[in-house]
Amino acid sequence: MNVTALIVFILLFALVTVLGFFAARWRRGDLDTLHEWGLAGRRFGTVVSWFLLGGDLYTAYTFVAVPALVFGAGAIGFFALPYTIITYPFVFLVMPRLWSVAKKHGYVTSADFVRGRYDSHWLALAIAFTGILATMPYIALQLVGIQVVLAGMGLQGTGFAADLPLIIAFVILAAYTYTSGLRAPAMIALVKDTLIYITVLAAVIIIPTQLGGYGHIFATQPAKNLIFPTPTAANFGNEAAYATLAFGSALALFLYPHSVTGVLSANSRNVIKRNTALLPAYSFLLGLIALLGYMAVTAGVKAKPQFAGLFKQYGNNFAVPALFLNSFPDWFVGFAFAAIAIGALVPAAIMSIAASNLFTRNVYKEYINPNATDRQEANMAKLVSLVVKLGALAFIIFLPLQYAIQLQLLGGVWIIQTLPSVVVGLYTRWFNRTALLIGWAIGMISGTYMAYVNVSGGSAPFNSSTFPLHLGGLTIPGYAAFYSLILNFVVAGVLTLIFNAVGMARGTDKTTTGDYHEEPIAVPLMS
Amino acid sequence: MVDRPAANRGGKRWWYLLLVVPFIALLWVPFYNSIQPELAGIPFFYWYQFLWVIIGAALTAVVYFATK
Numbered sequence: 057m058n059v060t061a062l063i064v065f066i067l068l069f070a071l072v073t074v075l076g077f078f079a080a081r082w083r084r085g086d087l088d089t090l091h092e093w094g095l096a097g098r099r100f101g102t103v104v105s106w107f108l109l110g111g112d113l114y115t116a117y118t119f120v121a122v123p124a125l126v127f128g129a130g131a132i133g134f135f136a137l138p139y140t141i142i143t144y145p146f147v148f149l150v151m152p153r154l155w156s157v158a159k160k161h162g163y164v165t166s167a168d169f170v171r172g173r174y175d176s177h178w179l180a181l182a183i184a185f186t187g188i189l190a191t192m193p194y195i196a197l198q199l200v201g202i203q204v205v206l207a208g209m210g211l212q213g214t215g216f217a218a219d220l221p222l223i224i225a226f227v228i229l230a231a232y233t234y235t236s237g238l239r240a241p242a243m244i245a246l247v248k249d250t251l252i253y254i255t256v257l258a259a260v261i262i263i264p265t266q267l268g269g270y271g272h273i274f275a276t277q278p279a280k281n282l283i284f285p286t287p288t289a290a291n292f293g294n295e296a297a298y299a300t301l302a303f304g305s306a307l308a309l310f311l312y313p314h315s316v317t318g319v320l321s322a323n324s325r326n327v328i329k330r331n332t333a334l335l336p337a338y339s340f341l342l343g344l345i346a347l348l349g350y351m352a353v354t355a356g357v358k359a360k361p362q363f364a365g366l367f368k369q370y371g372n373n374f375a376v377p378a379l380f381l382n383s384f385p386d387w388f389v390g391f392a393f394a395a396i397a398i399g400a401l402v403p404a405a406i407m408s409i410a411a412s413n414l415f416t417r418n419v420y421k422e423y424i425n426p427n428a429t430d431r432q433e434a435n436m437a438k439l440v441s442l443v444v445k446l447g448a449l450a451f452i453i454f455l456p457l458q459y460a461i462q463l464q465l466l467g468g469v470w471i472i473q474t475l476p477s478v479v480v481g482l483y484t485r486w487f488n489r490t491a492l493l494i495g496w497a498i499g500m501i502s503g504t505y506m507a508y509v510n511v512s513g514g515s516a517p518f519n520s521s522t523f524p525l526h527l528g529g530l531t532i533p534g535y536a537a538f539y540s541l542i543l544n545f546v547v548a549g550v551l552t553l554i555f556n557a558v559g560m561a562r563g564t565d566k567t568t569t570g571d572y573h574e575e576p577i578a579v580p581l582m583s
Numbered sequence: 584m585v586d587r588p589a590a591n592r593g594g595k596r597w598w599y600l601l602l603v604v605p606f607i608a609l610l611w612v613p614f615y616n617s618i619q620p621e622l623a624g625i626p627f628f629y630w631y632q633f634l635w636v637i638i639g640a641a642l643t644a645v646v647y648f649a650t651k
Contacts, residue, residue: 131628134628134629134632137632137633137635138610138632138635138637141605141609141632141635141636141639142605142606142609142610142639144603144639144640144643145603145605145606145639145642145643148602148643148647149599149602211602215629269624270623270624270625271623271624271625272624274624274625274626274629275624282618282626282628283616283617283618283626283628284616285618285621286613287613295612295613295616298610298612299610299611299612302609302610303610306584330647331646332647333640333644333647334640336636336637336639336640336643337640339636340633340636340637343632343633343636347629510639546630
């Protein structure tokens with residue numbers, strides 16, 4: 057067991073635990089309302105939103121899985137870079153509209169907006185269901201980040217003892233999320249992101265000097281991994297897969313409930329706009345982290361006997377922890393591992409809050425207790441946040457890790473199906489609500505099918521989210537989310553024309569054009 | 584919010600076109616799917632995309648200030 061690393065790790069973990077509980081007093085509000093517990097009263101300015109969204113979107117799992125993909129497969133893993141570049145121009149245009157309309161009408165979730173815009177509780181339910189479905193395995197995967205670093209420090213056991221540290225970490229997380237709501241991850245994000253930036257900057261400066269410089273690192277990669285083979289007239293190959301993965305993921309990112317929660321907690325439209333120019337700092341960081349995958353190849357960590365057991369257990373997800381163990385002194389290993397583990401807590405907390413908001417607003421209040429008071433709403437959300445985290449914990453302890461990874465992969469395919477209702481809905485009400493619902497269903501089914509039957513290289517079902525589309529003699533491998541979204545749009549569009557022709561009712565729009573642009577009068581800055 | 588003259592707002596809309604540029608630069612992969620030219624031993628594929636993180640952020644900032 058690596059005692060020095062473990063001590064540093066525990067100290068940092070204890071620090072954020074204290075912060076998590078202390079956060080309840082920060083920018084104090086009545087935590088017995090969903091608005092305060094689940095959105096921190098929409099009070100966050102540019103700096104806090106930057107940390108919160110950065111800590112929220114660039115999760116610990118991303119930090120482990122992206123370099124793991126680069127480590128194993130090379131260039132394709134870098135799709136995370138174009139993906140997190142082009143998502144921001146999109147967010148710049150779209151999300152301020154969602155913020156304004158949500159502020160005006162007190163919407164807490166994107167399903168709330170769809171409910172008001174289309175006057176359809178079924179469509180809202182579909183949006184809420186998709187959000188919860190896509191979020192659950194994502195929370196579970198955050199635990200993998202914690203698991204991997206705990207194992208890396210030698211905290212290994214059998215049976216219950218093996219899972220105990222993870223259970224302790226999650227119980228602490230659940231407790232302060234329950235008491236402090238969104239304020240807890242926002243405050244912890246400040247610490248988490250500082251740790252991550254220090255770790256990554258240290259890594260990309262120190263490790264290459266040990267390995268003989270960047271030129272040498274790239275020179276030692278297998279040539280086939282560095283760039284994609286040139287597309288042929290018959291098959292567009294990985295270039296097409298790369299572009300559609302980046303594009304689809306960029307569209308999907310801000311549809312996730314935890315992204316929406318982060319966006320709606322901002323205190324103005326301009327905070328969101330400013331952050332689209334500031335958040336790319338994290339994209340740059342993510343690119344550097346991706347490079348760690350190549351460094352791990354050059355360092356030859358997989359061949360080292362001391363890491364063999366953990367590579368067997370965690371696969372390439374152990375590449376970055378192994379690289380740190382191989383390159384850093386023990387105390388800094390503890391620091392870096394704490395950065396990853398705490399990095400898991402922030403998104404896990406926000407995701408569970410976002411899922412609770414969806415359940416409370418779009419299931420509990422809609423179908424179970426329509427007359428719920430503010431207090432009942434907040435209590436229900438707190439309770440659900442516990443249930444969601446217990447579910448994620450059980451998922452990781454009792455089911456094979458591969459399931460969580462596959463489900464997370466499908467998460468992007470699923471969540472993108474809400475785009476026609478949510479994003480297009482912010483601009484026009486042209487689509488018929490029933491048509492949107494059917495388009496959504498077709499998108500969900502076809503996307504899941506494409507991911508299931510993935511046949512490239514005869515891989516197992518759900519092993520990859522790219523689907524080889526055959527057009528005549530041409531094969532275009534593409535992200536299943538992208539293809540299924542096109543199908544979703546086509547179905548929704550055609551059915552809208554048909555439903556309009558037969559004069560189907562369209563419901564009442566509770567929003568007006570002005571609701572999407574409004575910047576309410578600035579409130580005095582609260583510290 | 585103060586109502587701006589329609590002509591002024593119309594002129595400002597063109598700035599939004601800048602937001603399309605990163606999509607073209609990054610989604611047409613043949614632009615950058617190559618080793619050469621290298622930069623300090625780093626293949627083009629990699630430093631091009633890192634460079635676009637900065638250009639992308641700068642473009643968004645320009646649009647933010649221009650349309651404010």
